[in-house]
Structures are given as C-alpha cells and as structure tokens.
Amino acid sequence: MSGASAIWLDGTPASALPLPDRGLEFGDGLFETLLLRAGQPLYLGLHLQRLQIGLARLRFPECLARIEQYLQQAAAATAERGWPWAVLRLTVTRGAGPRGYAPPQQVRPRVLLRTMKLQSDPLEMAAPASLALADIRYATQPALAGLKHLNRLEQVLAAAQAAAAGADEALMLDQAGQVVSVASGNIFALRDGVLYTPPLHACGIAGTRRRLIMQQLAPACGLQVREEAVTVDQFAQCEEAFYSNSLVGLRPIGRCRERTWHSHAACQALFQRYREALP
Amino acid sequence: MSGASAIWLDGTPASALPLPDRGLEFGDGLFETLLLRAGQPLYLGLHLQRLQIGLARLRFPECLARIEQYLQQAAAATAERGWPWAVLRLTVTRGAGPRGYAPPQQVRPRVLLRTMKLQSDPLEMAAPASLALADIRYATQPALAGLKHLNRLEQVLAAAQAAAAGADEALMLDQAGQVVSVASGNIFALRDGVLYTPPLHACGIAGTRRRLIMQQLAPACGLQVREEAVTVDQFAQCEEAFYSNSLVGLRPIGRCRERTWHSHAACQALFQRYREALP
Numbered sequence: 001m002s003g004a005s006a007i008w009l010d011g012t013p014a015s016a017l018p019l020p021d022r023g024l025e026f027g028d029g030l031f032e033t034l035l036l037r038a039g040q041p042l043y044l045g046l047h048l049q050r051l052q053i054g055l056a057r058l059r060f061p062e063c064l065a066r067i068e069q070y071l072q073q074a075a076a077a078t079a080e081r082g083w084p085w086a087v088l089r090l091t092v093t094r095g096a097g098p099r100g101y102a103p104p105q106q107v108r109p110r111v112l113l114r115t116m117k118l119q120s121d122p123l124e125m126a127a128p129a130s131l132a133l134a135d136i137r138y139a140t141q142p143a144l145a146g147l148k149h150l151n152r153l154e155q156v157l158a159a160a161q162a163a164a165a166g167a168d169e170a171l172m173l174d175q176a177g178q179v180v181s182v183a184s185g186n187i188f189a190l191r192d193g194v195l196y197t198p199p200l201h202a203c204g205i206a207g208t209r210r211r212l213i214m215q216q217l218a219p220a221c222g223l224q225v226r227e228e229a230v231t232v233d234q235f236a237q238c239e240e241a242f243y244s245n246s247l248v249g250l251r252p253i254g255r256c257r258e259r260t261w262h263s264h265a266a267c268q269a270l271f272q273r274y275r276e277a278l279p
Numbered sequence: 280m281s282g283a284s285a286i287w288l289d290g291t292p293a294s295a296l297p298l299p300d301r302g303l304e305f306g307d308g309l310f311e312t313l314l315l316r317a318g319q320p321l322y323l324g325l326h327l328q329r330l331q332i333g334l335a336r337l338r339f340p341e342c343l344a345r346i347e348q349y350l351q352q353a354a355a356a357t358a359e360r361g362w363p364w365a366v367l368r369l370t371v372t373r374g375a376g377p378r379g380y381a382p383p384q385q386v387r388p389r390v391l392l393r394t395m396k397l398q399s400d401p402l403e404m405a406a407p408a409s410l411a412l413a414d415i416r417y418a419t420q421p422a423l424a425g426l427k428h429l430n431r432l433e434q435v436l437a438a439a440q441a442a443a444a445g446a447d448e449a450l451m452l453d454q455a456g457q458v459v460s461v462a463s464g465n466i467f468a469l470r471d472g473v474l475y476t477p478p479l480h481a482c483g484i485a486g487t488r489r490r491l492i493m494q495q496l497a498p499a500c501g502l503q504v505r506e507e508a509v510t511v512d513q514f515a516q517c518e519e520a521f522y523s524n525s526l527v528g529l530r531p532i533g534r535c536r537e538r539t540w541h542s543h544a545a546c547q548a549l550f551q552r553y554r555e556a557l558p
Contacts, residue, residue, distance in 0.1 A: 139423075
C-alpha cells in the first residue's frame with residue numbers, strides 16, 4: 001500500500017482480492033466513484049440511490065447498510081491521513097461462487113474500497129477539454145442502461161483511443177450514431193438558451209452530477225434542461241458544451257474534432273453554483 | 280486452496296489477486312474455459328486463436344507465449360493430482376493501473392488460471408436440457424461480438440433466471456428478438472436436414488465447439504450447416520436442437536417453454552463423432 005492510496009475489503013485493510021470472485025470472472029458487480037472532502041463523501045445520497053437501483057436490478061441480496069458503514073470508515077481514514085480532498089472507488093461484487101454464470105444460492109457480496117489522495121483542486125474549474133470521437137459505440141442494452149456496473153470495456157477502449165490521439169476525453173455515440181456521453185462523464189450542450197442532455201434509456205450511466213445539474217444547478221441559474229437525443233451534427237452546432245462527473249464537477253469542452261468553443265459562460269455559471277453548494 | 284481446485288497467477292500458485300486490477304475494475308480482459316484430459320488441454324489451438332483475436336481487439340501487448348507456458352504448466356499439474364478430466368479457466372486481465380478508464384502506458388497483463396476436477400464424464404452425452412427464455416437480451420455490440428471478454432452480466436442474469444425457474448439453461452435473444460445462444464453455449468437447430476446456427480456479428484461468443492461442429496463434425500456426418508438468423512418461432516418449429524460448449528461438447532435440448540423434442544438423432548451422431556475425435 002503506497003502512501004497516497006489505501007484499500008479495504010469488507011471493512012478490513014487489504015491488498016488483494018480472494019479468488020475466485022465473480023466481479024473479476026464476469027464483471028458481476030457495481031461501482032461508484034466518490035469525491036471526499038476532509039473525510040466526508042460528497043453527495044453520498046445520490047451515489048447510494050444509484051447503487052441501490054443497481055443492486056436491485058442485478059438481484060444482489062440486501063447489503064447497503066454494510067456498504068455505507070465500510071464507506072464511512074474508509075472515508076474518515078482519509079481525513080486522518082491529512083488528505084484535504086480524496087477519491088474513493090467503491091466496488092461491490094457478487095463475491096465467490098462455483099464455476100459458471102449462474103450465481104450461487106448463498107451470495108455474500110464483497111465490498112472493496114480504494115481511497116486515493118486527490119492531486120487536483122475540485123474548487124477550480126478544469127481547463128476546457130479536447131474530445132476525440134470514439135470508434136466504439138455504446139451497445140444497446142435497456143436492461144442495464146443507467147447503472148454503473150463493472151462491464152465497462154466500451155469506455156476503456158474509447159478512453160484508450162482518446163489518450164492515443166492526445167485528447168482529454170472521448171465523445172461516445174450509441175449504435176444509431178447519437179451522442180451519449182464522454183467516457184468518464186455525462187454531456188450537456190447549450191442551444192438557444194436550453195441545455196440538452198441525452199436520455200439514458202438504452203445505454204450510458206446516470207451520473208450523480210448530471211442529476212444535480214438537472215434538478216438543482218440549472219434551475220438555480222435559470223437554465224432549462226431537456227433530456228433529448230443529440231445528433232453529432234447538433235452537438236457540433238451547439239453554442240457551448242461541457243461534461244460532468246463526480247471528480248471535476250463540470251468541465252467545459254473546448255474542442256471536438258474541427259469544432260472549437262471559446263465561450264464557456266453557462267458552464268462557468270453552473271460551476272460557480274456547484275462550488276458554492278459543495279458541502 | 281481446496282483439494283479439488285488450484286489457482287495460479289502468472290505461473291505461481293496463488294489464492295488472491297493483487298489490487299488494483301483492471302479486470303475487476305472494468306472487466307478489462309478475456310477468458311477461456313478449457314477441457315483437460317489427463318493434463319492435456321483439448322482443442323488448445325481453437326482457444327488460443329480466439330484469445331489472440333480478443334487480445335488484438337482489446338489492444339493488449341503481446342503475451343500469448345507467456346499465457347501458453349503458464350497454461351501448459353497448470354494443465355500438467357492436474358494430471359499429477361490424478362484428475363482424469365479437469366476444467367481450466369484462463370483469465371487474462373490488463374493488470375494494474377492508475378484510476379480511470381484509460382489503460383496505463385505500460386501494460387503488464389496478468390494471467391490467472393484456475394483448475395478444477397471435473398465431476399461429470401465428457402464421454403457421456405448429457406441428458407436433454409430444459410431451457411427457459413431469458414428476459415434479458417444480448418446488447419448489440421459489433422465491436423466486441425464473438426469475443427470471450429469479461430463483460431458478461433447479460434449471461435449472469437440469464438443464467439440466474441433459468442436457475443430460479445428450475446431450467447438447465449437460458450435461451451438468449453438479441454435486441455431484435457432473434458435467437459443467439461444459450462447462456463453457456465452456442466445453439467444449433469435442425470430443419471429439413473440442415474443445421475442452422477445464428478451468426479455472431481452483433482453479439483454472442485464464437486465458441487470453439489461451434490467451429491468444430493461447423494468445420495469438421497457436421498461435414499463428417501453429412502450435415503450442411505448454415506449460419507443464418509433463427510427467430511424464436513423458427514426455433515420452436517425445428518425438428519431437433521442442441522447446444523455446444525467446451526465442457527459438454529454437444530448437449531441435446533429436450534424442452535423450451537411449451538415445446539418438447541424427443542428425437543436427438545443428429546446430436547447423437549455428432550456427439551459420437553466428437554467423442555471419437557477427442558484427442
């Protein structure tokens with residue numbers, strides 16, 4: 001365990017995952033990435049709500065109370081280490097089991113926590129991001145859409161392509177060629193004073209900050225949000241664009257292929273609200 | 280480690296996976312399930328060919344020689360333990376990495392091997408299987424179709440539903456409602472003397488035994504195979520059906536919802552060839 005990270009398994013410091021584990025074998029599990037401030041997980045309620053939906057959809061036995069207990073303990077430890085800001089990755093797997101796809105009759109989910117000291121300052125809006133268009137598209141899977149499950153090869157390949165192209169992020173489309181998100185966050189496009197963000201019925205992850213923007217930040221800024229399909233052409237024609245996730249909050253998009261954006265006024269206004277509302 | 284299984288990590292006996300690992304975090308990896316006879320992996324070439332395609336598609340660095348070396352070593356150990364038949368699960372992950380979807384610049388894939396004594400007798404054709412129709416359908420993902428990657432939540436949920444319904448296997452469809460496979464194997468339907476098996480351009484796994492049947496066993500039995508879409512209705516109307524995977528070889532299907540099949544003559548003839556050809 002290095003000085004800038006720590007790992008817990010079911011509430012106990014650990015450095016390895018006992019094998020076999022269905023999370024590794026099939027991606028049979030879920031995760032969350034939380035921002036911690038002075039040992040406090042931010043927007044914990046939004047994360048736990050999404051997690052609970054996922055646990056139910058995957059038919060995991062009840063384990064949320066245990067997860068929250070371990071999470072608070074690991075979060076508090078980051079404050080004891082003197083980390084002003086930290087990231088916590090929570091991974092819940094269906095645990096051990098015999099060979100084969102069918103889960104065992106008795107499931108004991110495993111709760112894995114990894115905390116890392118955050119190097120960036122979440123109170124500063126990040127510089128405008130450059131986007132590469134990902135070749136791989138999200139699969140159409142309504143039964144799992146919105147969840148933050150462990151089957152994430154599409155985002156891995158998209159992120160790898162963006163990194164190889166020297167871009168900050170990957171713009172990802174669905175099978176029909178409509179915009180869905182960037183690899184690590186939800187996307188918003190401003191047009192005629194309205195913020196558009198793609199619906200997530202068929203693919204993509206229902207981000208906690210996406211919800212925060214839609215329900216709190218945008219109304220507070222007098223901005224209307226519409227959950228509506230966005231084509232690549234519509235995206236290129238928007239007046240302003242940004243993406244959101246738990247670590248950056250909101251980050252403006254400065255470039256996507258040939259298109260550049262120089263105005264980030266709406267993102268700046270929303271970020272200001274986001275920053276003020278941070279617990 | 281129990282007496283009926285063993286685990287190796289990068290060629291060394293192990294009981295746990297060092298964390299972090301991208302295989303667990305994102306399902307960033309591939310697997311194979313091999314049948315071993317007296318310590319010899321059967322149809323190793325077919326497995327390694329599929330694995331190599333997957334490693335290239337996921338842009339893993341070259342590691343096949345290392346994989347084969349570890350695999351032969353673990354396979355041989357099953358003979359030393361006196362297991363006449365064994366199963367070997369090979370898992371290759373992209374290994375450790377910093378937080379986030381993008382793979383690190385320097386990737387060192389991890390090779391995980393788990394061997395288990397096989398309780399069933401692969402030389403006996405299994406009893407006809409009962410199938411439940413899975414609610415969850417395969418996602419449309421041409422970029423990953425055919426590969427045996429670690430993103431397998433769809434099959435997990437399908438297999439769980441089948442087990443809960445008391446069925447042996449789950450019949451899985453694609454987003455358009457066409458038959459693709461069972462959760463743990465490829466599917467074949469006989470009609471008018473022709474064997475039909477669904478194409479795997481958009482989803483599903485390109486099974487080693489599927490290929491064996493198409494290229495060797497069916498021609499040897501004078502059966503024509505056509506890779507063609509099969510609707511649920513067409514499947515229900517077929518004269519005979521079976522599925523294939525590395526462990527059962529070929530297994531007849533006896534029931535799917537209201538439909539029952541009593542003739543398994545083609546499957547029996549193919550199984551006989553399969554059995555005779557087993558190295």
